[in-house]
Amino acid sequence: MAALAKVSPMSVSRALRNQEGVSQETRELVLAAARTLGYRPNEIARSLRPGQKTGMIGLVVTNLANPFYSRLALGVESIAAAHGMRVLLTNTNEDEERERDIVRDLAARQVDGMIVVPAGFGHGHLELGIPVVLAARPPYGIEADCVLVDDFGGAREATAQLLAQGHRRIGFLGNPPAVYTGAERFRGFCAALQEAGVDLDERHVRRAQQDAAAAERATLDLLDLDEPPTAVFAANNRNTIGVLRAIRTTGRQLAVGGFDDFELADMLGVPLTIVAYDADELGRHAARLLLDHLTATPDTPPPAARRTIIPTSVIEYGATPR
Amino acid sequence: MAALAKVSPMSVSRALRNQEGVSQETRELVLAAARTLGYRPNEIARSLRPGQKTGMIGLVVTNLANPFYSRLALGVESIAAAHGMRVLLTNTNEDEERERDIVRDLAARQVDGMIVVPAGFGHGHLELGIPVVLAARPPYGIEADCVLVDDFGGAREATAQLLAQGHRRIGFLGNPPAVYTGAERFRGFCAALQEAGVDLDERHVRRAQQDAAAAERATLDLLDLDEPPTAVFAANNRNTIGVLRAIRTTGRQLAVGGFDDFELADMLGVPLTIVAYDADELGRHAARLLLDHLTATPDTPPPAARRTIIPTSVIEYGATPR
DNA sequence: CTGTTAGCGCCTTCAA
DNA sequence: TTGAAGGCGCTAACAG
Numbered sequence: 075m076a077a078l079a080k081v082s083p084m085s086v087s088r089a090l091r092n093q094e095g096v097s098q099e100t101r102e103l104v105l106a107a108a109r110t111l112g113y114r115p116n117e118i119a120r121s122l123r124p125g126q127k128t129g130m131i132g133l134v135v136t137n138l139a140n141p142f143y144s145r146l147a148l149g150v151e152s153i154a155a156a157h158g159m160r161v162l163l164t165n166t167n168e169d170e171e172r173e174r175d176i177v178r179d180l181a182a183r184q185v186d187g188m189i190v191v192p193a194g195f196g197h198g199h200l201e202l203g204i205p206v207v208l209a210a211r212p213p214y215g216i217e218a219d220c221v222l223v224d225d226f227g228g229a230r231e232a233t234a235q236l237l238a239q240g241h242r243r244i245g246f247l248g249n250p251p252a253v254y255t256g257a258e259r260f261r262g263f264c265a266a267l268q269e270a271g272v273d274l275d276e277r278h279v280r281r282a283q284q285d286a287a288a289a290e291r292a293t294l295d296l297l298d299l300d301e302p303p304t305a306v307f308a309a310n311n312r313n314t315i316g317v318l319r320a321i322r323t324t325g326r327q328l329a330v331g332g333f334d335d336f337e338l339a340d341m342l343g344v345p346l347t348i349v350a351y352d353a354d355e356l357g358r359h360a361a362r363l364l365l366d367h368l369t370a371t372p373d374t375p376p377p378a379a380r381r382t383i384i385p386t387s388v389i390e391y392g393a394t395p396r
Numbered sequence: 397m398a399a400l401a402k403v404s405p406m407s408v409s410r411a412l413r414n415q416e417g418v419s420q421e422t423r424e425l426v427l428a429a430a431r432t433l434g435y436r437p438n439e440i441a442r443s444l445r446p447g448q449k450t451g452m453i454g455l456v457v458t459n460l461a462n463p464f465y466s467r468l469a470l471g472v473e474s475i476a477a478a479h480g481m482r483v484l485l486t487n488t489n490e491d492e493e494r495e496r497d498i499v500r501d502l503a504a505r506q507v508d509g510m511i512v513v514p515a516g517f518g519h520g521h522l523e524l525g526i527p528v529v530l531a532a533r534p535p536y537g538i539e540a541d542c543v544l545v546d547d548f549g550g551a552r553e554a555t556a557q558l559l560a561q562g563h564r565r566i567g568f569l570g571n572p573p574a575v576y577t578g579a580e581r582f583r584g585f586c587a588a589l590q591e592a593g594v595d596l597d598e599r600h601v602r603r604a605q606q607d608a609a610a611a612e613r614a615t616l617d618l619l620d621l622d623e624p625p626t627a628v629f630a631a632n633n634r635n636t637i638g639v640l641r642a643i644r645t646t647g648r649q650l651a652v653g654g655f656d657d658f659e660l661a662d663m664l665g666v667p668l669t670i671v672a673y674d675a676d677e678l679g680r681h682a683a684r685l686l687l688d689h690l691t692a693t694p695d696t697p698p699p700a701a702r703r704t705i706i707p708t709s710v711i712e713y714g715a716t717p718r
Numbered sequence: 719c720t721g722t723t724a725g726c727g728c729c730t731t732c733a734a
Numbered sequence: 735t736t737g738a739a740g741g742c743g744c745t746a747a748c749a750g
Contacts, residue, residue: 081720081721082720082721082722083721083743083744083745084720084721084722084744084745085719085720085721087743087744087745088719088720088745091745095719095720096719096720097719097720100719100720112524112525114500114503114504115504115743115744116444116504116506116742116743116744117501117504117505117506118440118443118444118450118505118506118743118744119444119726119742119743119744119745120743120744120745121440121726121744122440122441122444122725122726122727122728122742122743122744123725123726123744123745123746124725124726125726126726126744126745128440130484130505133485138466138469138470138473139467139470141463141466144460144463144466144469144470145461147460147466147469147485148460148461148466148487151460151485151486151487152487155486155487160484160485160486160501160502160505161484161485161486162452162482162483162484162485163455163469163473163482163483163484163485164473164477164482164483165470165473165474165477178436179439179482180482181436182436182437182438182439183439183440183452183482184438184439184440202434203434315659315660318660318663319663322663336659336660337637337658338637338640338658338660338664341640341641341644341664342660342663342664342665343664343665403736403737404736404737404738405727405728405729405737406728406729406736406737406738407735407736407737409727409728409729410729410735410736413729417735417736418735418736419735419736422735422736437727437728438726438727438728440727440728441726441727441728441729441742442727442728442729443728443742444726444727444728444741444742444743444744445728445729445730445741445742446741446742447742448728448729448742
């Protein structure tokens with residue numbers, strides 16, 4: 075490259091970065107050569123210099139197949155791209171072991187920072203000397219920014235709505251308690267019951283379904299009880315889908331509450347009480363928090379660990395659309 | 397690091413890569429030091445050496461908000477991860493200019509190869525000296541592997557199904573013809589009409605909707621015609637959703653065919669003729685094709701440009717589920 | 719305005 | 735078995 079332009083590598087470097095201190099003539103020489111070669115400076119070599127960043131951020135999610143996480147990724151990507159940064163996308167499948175490996179690998183690849191949906195509760199492996207922002211789940215044992223959904227509040231409000239409709243036997247379908255959102259949403263569910271003076275019936279609680287098929291089976295289970303619930307609250311979109319399928323299969327009456335909005339919720343002809351929130355915004359916000367750290371300078375020190383709660387709203391979808 | 401272990405950088409390098417020619421003693425010294433420091437070799441510096449790869453592949457899609465592309469990303473990530481590679485995820489918003497920039501940037505970041513859903517038809521900018529696999533759309537003016545959906549065949553078969561149901565006035569809703577899939581699916585639609593001896597009525601064709609809202613308006617438009625279609629074929633999931641909303645809004649009778657399956661298609665209480673295919677597999681296959689190139693050696697030369705067609709199937713969802 | 723030197727972290731090659 | 739030298743592509747700092 076420098077050879078083609080017949081100048082030193084330094085002149086190439088300067089010209090290509092639009093630095094001053096290069097004659098018009100040299101600059102054009104370089105630009106012409108670059109054009110004919112399709113030459114672009116090696117970003118990786120560039121970032122090798124001390125103090126340089128790679129412009130890459132790692133994104134670690136637990137399950138890309140879940141629309142929630144693809145929206146999150148979308149939000150992160152949009153903010154990153156707007157700041158000239160790229161996103162390294164990885165998937166843990168909710169496997170802590172895998173998460174450890176991935177996180178170390180990303181650090182070894184010199185990402186400037188990471189956004190992580192952590193799979194477990196020990197977060198020591200996230201202390202890597204680079205900024206980390208947690209998404210959807212809070213930090214344990216480390217200091218880090220995080221962006222959460224109002225899991226507790228949303229579940230409580232939707233459950234309260236079901237109670238207000240007169241339901242007293244309400245089933246719960248959700249993630250294992252080991253998943254933060256599952257635990258919080260169950261707490262919210264319980265809180266609403268308690269506030270209404272309704273006792274929780276443990277037989278109506280199913281907390282192990284990770285996919286729609288399992289949720290469908292669990293719902294059928296509930297419907298088979300002697301005193302089946304008249305309503306159920308599903309703590310996430312997988313479970314909501316399962317409930318809806320069970321209703322269709324059996325033709326049984328069952329009021330449905332659910333966490334996570336989904337596209338055709340208004341078109342199912344089934345009344346639905348849905349906890350909605352902006353998943354894109356969750357990703358965008360996480361990215362912004364991370365960028366705060368990346369752009370921090372001695373004068374503008376990185377802020378202390380922040381916790382943002384993305385608000386939820388409860389939507390009532392009627393049996394008849396709109 | 398080398399200091400802590402009190403050995404030379406070379407011994408560190410060797411020990412950490414499990415190379416032979418290191419004494420047990422030295423090896424343990426190094427491993428211990430690495431553990432206490434949480435040290436991992438800088439992958440980026442490593443890849444700077446001549447002939448080394450970065451282990452990164454670029455993924456360039458047009459619209460991450462569309463579930464089709466997030467499934468594609470999921471498929472790519474799964475194969476990449478299984479081979480120890482990472483995915484750099486980017487979004488072009490169907491903007492050719494942006495695609496040019498992104499593609500050059502990825503190359504400058506030294507990705508080993510890229511999987512691209514190209515926005516336009518001039519693909520010269522994809523010749524960057526690194527392997528490129530196109531997804532969902534074929535190459536123009538360059539040689540490259542690609543993985544396509546059977547757009548033509550799927551649209552034809554679904555349309556034929558509508559015709560077999562007795563429909564003669566069938567509307568078409570789709571992408572602009574400038575998008576390959578839009579053009580192909582329209583071709584398939586026309587082919588089916590022709591085979592049935594039905595003339596295409598241009599007034600029933602709307603090819604500019606990029607989102608569900610626009611598709612809904614277009615459908616309302618069609619329904620307002622003097623001789624409205626009795627069925628419509630929507631060439632992608634955005635348009636199908638729009639049609640369904642229009643049906644709900646107006647309560648009008650309208651048979652629906654659509655390209656792209658979606659989760660609750662069976663639960664809408666509306667008969668639906670859907671062209672389905674495996675979007676994950678499209679991503680996985682693209683990744684495999686790319687890996688073929690990346691693992692190619694002088695003895696196993698990279699295969700010539702290949703074109704894989706992902707098959708489609710037509711599913712009839714009834715008005716009553718299951 | 720331009721070029722030389724040096725070094726980022728790593729590893730191949732060669733020498734001890 | 736170990737280490738020193740040199741260079742991957744780039745650029746800050748320092749000549750010229």
